Amino acid sequence: MEQREIIIVGAGPSGATAAIALCQQGHDVLLIDRQQFPRDKPCGDGIPVGVTEILYELGLKEPFDQAGFYPLDKVRLISPAGHIYESKMREGKQGALAHVIPRQQFDALLQEQAVRAGAEFCHARIKEPIIENGQVKGVRAYGSQGLQEIQARLVLAADGATSVVGRALQPERPSDVHRAVALRAYIEELEVLPHQVEFFLHKDILPGYAWIFPMDVHKANIGLGMRLDEFRQQPYTLEQLLEKFLALPFIRERVQGDGRLQDPATWQLTFGSQKQFQRAYDGALLLGDAGWLIDPLTGGGIENGMMSALLAAQVAHRALQQGDCSRQTLQAYDRACQTALWPVLRRSYWVQQWVLRFPYLLDWLIKYAHNHPHAVGALLAKL
Ligand SMILES: Cc1cc2nc3c(=O)[nH]c(=O)nc-3n(C[C@H](O)[C@H](O)[C@H](O)COP(=O)(O)OP(=O)(O)OC[C@H]3O[C@@H](n4cnc5c(N)ncnc54)[C@H](O)[C@@H]3O)c2cc1C
Incomplete structure (x- = not known):
């Protein structure tokens, strides 16, 4: 042996x-x-x-x-009602x-x-x-x-x-509140924000989110994740939820071709x-x-x-x-x-x-962060 x-x-x-x-x-x-x-x-x-x-x-x-x-230099959060907060990413050692x-x-x-x-x-x-x-x-x-x-x-x-x-x-x-499921896919012909990751705090998937992470000028990793207990309580598959997300007008208008998803794959997460x-x-x-x-x-x-x-x-x-x-x-x-x-x-x-469970609170927080970037930046730096 x-x-x-x-x-x-x-x-x-x-x-x-x-x-x-x-x-x-x-x-x-x-x-x-x-x-x-x-x-x-x-x-x-x-x-x-x-x-x-x-x-x-x-x-x-x-x-x-x-x-x-x-490389990435910015992060963007989009609240359930569409308020946007953008922040520069820190540069490390x-x-x-x-x-x-x-x-x-x-x-x-x-x-x-x-x-x-x-x-x-x-x-x-x-x-x-x-x-x-x-x-x-x-x-x-x-x-x-x-x-x-x-x-x-x-x-x-x-x-x-x-x-x-x-x-x-x-x-x-672990119980379902400590677990999540997530789906990722790749998409081409999408108008991406160069070097900027986007997190969409969409109300149907809270406390999860959908993301668009750019990989190139027109290519991105796109996906969404949900806490397992919340996922089990709603009727859609992750694939259907991602299709619904892609069909939202402010996402749809950014897709130039047919918006076909490549290599979709699901996996589990334990928090x-x-x-x-x-x-x-x-x-x-x-x-x-x-x-x-x-x-x-x-x-x-x-x-x-x-x-x-x-x-x-x-x-x-x-x-x-x-x-x-x-x-x-x-x-x-x-x-x-x-x-x-x-x-x-x-x-x-x-x-x-x-925080992530309450869409109105998130809307307020992201609007506040947008209007008071210095205060929020100072707070984030302390965390
Ligand atoms: C859809 C999705 C999106 C995510 N997005 C991000 C993100 O953007 N950024 C981030 O930081 N994290 C993200 N994560 C989490 C991240 O993927 C994991 O935390 C990370 O992969 C953990 O690394 P690991 O090395 O512990 O395990 P893994 O990357 O899972 O590696 C485990 C390895 O073990 C091998 N293995 C498994 N079973 C056996 C076996 N029986 N015998 C031999 N080998 C075995 C596998 O082949 C694999 O190579 C995401 C997760 C999911 C599901």
Whole structure:
């Protein structure tokens, strides 16, 4: 039976980031994914400034900048009644910018950098973790040689919203108020606002929203997401809701051709809106979407996933050096997530629950923000 130091399940942004950080510290990493790269992942493709900053800190400024991704400089919020608030996006350390990057390209770049850093990539589907006396000892994987057992001192689960490792360790599912469903598609021949992302707080999908994220002069990622409990209470599919959104006069007039949607794809999201969620186990840590870390207000999860990966890598490095991967030692990861991520997640959850539910309040707030940009800018800078 193969024996490794660290197995990382899932080579998306969370898993690849953890692999890079751990390889840079000299660890042996087996990075397993059920898909070959490049591969698609349903997403708005919005890559926030914080993600670019993390990549720069990991020493990936050159390959990232050289890829020539589409940068963003503004964000625009449209209230239920059509009031508009626009704001400049912040520029991060070392001139880091936000971008819209198809996940096929973004994730492939990260996975390639993980391999360059020294991780061994393995194309295999994980069936389940190997658990002995409550301790995770490795994984059972379907690869080119059929079902295989691979042991490791530590398993990092970064296998996304449908994590098999996460489900084995934490069988209880979150309630619908902590989950969402979202649909993304691509559209060409749309009049886009260059370098500007748009969030439409449309009353039928609150506390979710629809988005248009530009990728080029006439191409955009378009989609919408809804909290699962709200989605179940209305009669439409996500596809029908997106068609209804496209038919709104102020969107319709921006479409030059037939407005055909390309590559529509639906996926699920689990919000990081439960304070006490456990992410550290004997021999294993849950990262990114597998660790329920999506922002409950924006639906963004890439930055939190990569931050959790860096925190997990720090804790894993210390635990492996001490030769102790018990939950007691790995709990430092739970505490680090609480300190670094929970304050923003809690605030986002509060806004999602108490502000986004009320269309009139949103109209008033966005109108106020439009008329008092300096006051709102100062407030946002403090958050
Ligand atoms: C429609 C939609 C729009 C979104 N828009 C944005 C956005 O604009 N910006 C943003 O920041 N976030 C967005 N998100 C959230 C974002 O996509 C996730 O938070 C992000 O992908 C999490 O990264 P991850 O690495 O944790 O998981 P993933 O990206 O899901 O990666 C998990 C990896 O694990 C692999 N895997 C899964 N199961 C197995 C298995 N059994 N064996 C082996 N490998 C396995 C998968 O193939 C995959 O490569 C959106 C989500 C949705 C659904």
